[in-house]
Amino acid sequence: MALFSAIALAVILFAVLFGPFIWRVPINEIDFAAKLQGPSWSHPLGTDDLGQDLLARLIYGGRISIAVGVAAMVVAIFFGLLVGSVAGMASGRVDAALMWVTDLFLSLPQLPLLLLVIYLFREPVKGVLGVEGGAFVLIVAVIGGTRWMSAARLVRAQFLSLREKEFVEAARALGASRLRQVTQHILPNALGPVIVVATIDIAAAIIAESTLSFLGLGFPSDVPTWGSVLRDAKDYLDIAPHWALFPGSLIFITVLAINFIGDGLRDALDPRRVL
Amino acid sequence: MSRQYVIRKLLIMIPSLLGISVVLFSLLALAPGDPFDELATNPAVPPEVRAALRAKFGLDDPVWMRYWHWLTALMQGDWGFSFVSRMDVSTLIMQRLPVTLVVIGASQILAIAVAIPVGVLAATRPYSLFDQIANTFAFIGFSLPTFFTGLVLILVFSIQLDWLPFVYRADISATGWQFYWEHIKQSIMPVMVLGLFQGAALVRFVRSSVLDVIRLDYVTTARSKGIGERKVITRHVVRNALIPVVTLVALQMPIVFSGAVVTEQIFRVPGIGSLLITSMLSNDTPVVMGVTFVSACLVVIFNLIADILYGWLDPRIAYR
Numbered sequence A: 001m002a003l004f005s006a007i008a009l010a011v012i013l014f015a016v017l018f019g020p021f022i023w024r025v026p027i028n029e030i031d032f033a034a035k036l037q038g039p040s041w042s043h044p045l046g047t048d049d050l051g052q053d054l055l056a057r058l059i060y061g062g063r064i065s066i067a068v069g070v071a072a073m074v075v076a077i078f079f080g081l082l083v084g085s086v087a088g089m090a091s092g093r094v095d096a097a098l099m100w101v102t103d104l105f106l107s108l109p110q111l112p113l114l115l116l117v118i119y120l121f122r123e124p125v126k127g128v129l130g131v132e133g134g135a136f137v138l139i140v141a142v143i144g145g146t147r148w149m150s151a152a153r154l155v156r157a158q159f160l161s162l163r164e165k166e167f168v169e170a171a172r173a174l175g176a177s178r179l180r181q182v183t184q185h186i187l188p189n190a191l192g193p194v195i196v197v198a199t200i201d202i203a204a205a206i207i208a209e210s211t212l213s214f215l216g217l218g219f220p221s222d223v224p225t226w227g228s229v230l231r232d233a234k235d236y237l238d239i240a241p242h243w244a245l246f247p248g249s250l251i252f253i254t255v256l257a258i259n260f261i262g263d264g265l266r267d268a269l270d271p272r273r274v275l
Numbered sequence B: 001m002s003r004q005y006v007i008r009k010l011l012i013m014i015p016s017l018l019g020i021s022v023v024l025f026s027l028l029a030l031a032p033g034d035p036f037d038e039l040a041t042n043p044a045v046p047p048e049v050r051a052a053l054r055a056k057f058g059l060d061d062p063v064w065m066r067y068w069h070w071l072t073a074l075m076q077g078d079w080g081f082s083f084v085s086r087m088d089v090s091t092l093i094m095q096r097l098p099v100t101l102v103v104i105g106a107s108q109i110l111a112i113a114v115a116i117p118v119g120v121l122a123a124t125r126p127y128s129l130f131d132q133i134a135n136t137f138a139f140i141g142f143s144l145p146t147f148f149t150g151l152v153l154i155l156v157f158s159i160q161l162d163w164l165p166f167v168y169r170a171d172i173s174a175t176g177w178q179f180y181w182e183h184i185k186q187s188i189m190p191v192m193v194l195g196l197f198q199g200a201a202l203v204r205f206v207r208s209s210v211l212d213v214i215r216l217d218y219v220t221t222a223r224s225k226g227i228g229e230r231k232v233i234t235r236h237v238v239r240n241a242l243i244p245v246v247t248l249v250a251l252q253m254p255i256v257f258s259g260a261v262v263t264e265q266i267f268r269v270p271g272i273g274s275l276l277i278t279s280m281l282s283n284d285t286p287v288v289m290g291v292t293f294v295s296a297c298l299v300v301i302f303n304l305i306a307d308i309l310y311g312w313l314d315p316r317i318a319y320r
Helices: A002-022 A054-090 A093-106 A110-129 A131-145 A149-162 A166-173 A178-214 A226-236 A241-269 B003-030 B037-041 B047-056 B063-075 B089-124 B129-143 B146-160 B176-214 B217-224 B229-251 B253-267 B272-281 B285-313
Strands: none
Touching (some): A054 A149, A054 A178, A054 A226, A054 A241, A110 A178, A110 B272, A110 B285, A149 A178, A166 A178, A178 A226, A178 A241, A178 B146, A226 A241, A226 B146, B003 B063, B089 B229, B089 B253, B129 B176, B146 B253, B176 B229, B217 B229, B229 B253, B229 B285, B253 B272, B253 B285
């Protein structure tokens, strides 16, 4: 299943990366004569209510959605590693405080909080970084900032058990500094499960970005992402179902493939899990 | 379960509620933009009046004092006034909250009703055909974003088959049985979307939890006493395996709320989720803050309920 998923994901990634060089239709070419058409030879995935080509828009949207997913994962894992390793090494009060903050973030309702931050900070960030760049930075920061907790807990648990192992003790006895113990000895051994969490985080971040765009609070509607195309399509479900089905299935297939790959990686990287 | 355990859990709740209020308030305070911005651009309002208003509403006070005022007002039930609906935020939220709770509650019941039998059956026959099919469906279930499932259900059941209404209406004119039937009919799709998404995540958890328990010695003892397999599973295994599931159901409440926001938006259910989105799109800040705080409180309360249930199900926890 994981292999099959990897192939599917590779196909989607290839299409998204190199698609614009092969399918040279602009994303915003308005053609009212061809609006709301189903799939045809000139528009393989049909058109939307302005007659814009859906294939081109979905290729462009896929770039944004996947880029947001990967970038948000990097942010989340970075914070997770930072908080988790500090808590795992420090123990005592620092550990207790950091874990309290982690639990607090875990009990916050994510989507309302995401929406709140975007609602409050959308305009100023847009002013500094431009419409598209601002939305990208804000969404990545917010999704990453609300998803680091599980990685932090995992890293902490790994650190707690690894730092008592003999090989770390040996390094300590040889006079390795704390930083060297962490970067050279503990971290490389803690990374296996973190990679699994990172993979699954990409899928979660893609869903989060699509949800935001679908609710009209993500990217502005002239920037097509899979979520915002779906949002535009939802009012035309009765006359143009293809318009909603293609972006929705793309999100679904990408997320499913990433989840299956994560599951495969878990089996491969975690020998302790028997069943 | 001792009373001390419940009191301890209640006391733990207070710092987390305070923490949530600090997070929300600092977001509000850090956000650029001033509630009196509109007055500043209005030439009919002289600068002295603006300064007096700022002083009156305490906008020039230090941050900690503003937080204290905000918190005390919040605790006294003064949640501000909605700019758009022209009514108190607390009344508005109280009108919307029951619908959300009914939808979330029904979908959780559906999720549990699907997940427990499927998860237990899959765990008693690990790696069988049934297990693999259940596993695949669980993966599909939680990889399907709720907004897409919602649209597909509308497409199939409302547009193609025309069985169910796709707009949730609060003003149904029918009476008696007809009234309840109409309500059930319009709730089916939102509850299905949320419940199946939750159920998919739960199935895998129930399965691994049952697998953990089924290998323990006391289960072997029960079998060797000659108790039938069915009875061993239902009486001995499932009862213990479900304890961690209770925690998971509570821990998933934040995710359920996220799903509820989306589902309410798609099916236009008049709950607090759709209230959140509409007030954001119309820049109604007091309502946005109120709804976010209420959903955070609900999550904390559900965690408390889970903790108490946990202590009741597993007495060892309460005496630690």
